[in-house]
Amino acid sequence: MKIIMFKKIAVGSVLAISTCLAMVGQANATPYNPTHYGMNVNNGPLSKLNLTKKQKSQIQAIQKSNHNNGKNGYKNKHAAISKVLTVSQRNQLEKMRAGNRAKRGQ
Structure with missing residues (x-):
């Protein structure tokens, strides 16, 4: 039971971090040149x-x-x-x- 909860927390954390990084990447996108x-x-x-x-x-x-x-x-x-x-x-x-x-x- 503890392993399943740990996996859920780990997957949730990875998703949250990747979402944040994607948003930062878009905010820092190179403007038209x-x-x-x-x-x-x-x-x-x-x-x-x-x-x-x-x-x-x-x-x-x-x-x-x-x-x-x-x-x-x-x-x-x-x-x-x-x-x-x-x-x-x-x-x-x-x-x-x-x-x-x-x-x-x-």
């Missing part, structure tokens, strides 16, 4: 694509809306950005990405 991952339209690889003002504002809106969405947000962001770019800009960006992958050895 458009320069994160080098996708800044003013300094990163996108800046080399001669984007129009309209494209820049569209891309910044896409980046902000997909921030903190994990892997799906990353995929959605790249697909949405690709739709904003012209064919030549997409080709140029893909060449830059391929070069970066080659540098990293992937």
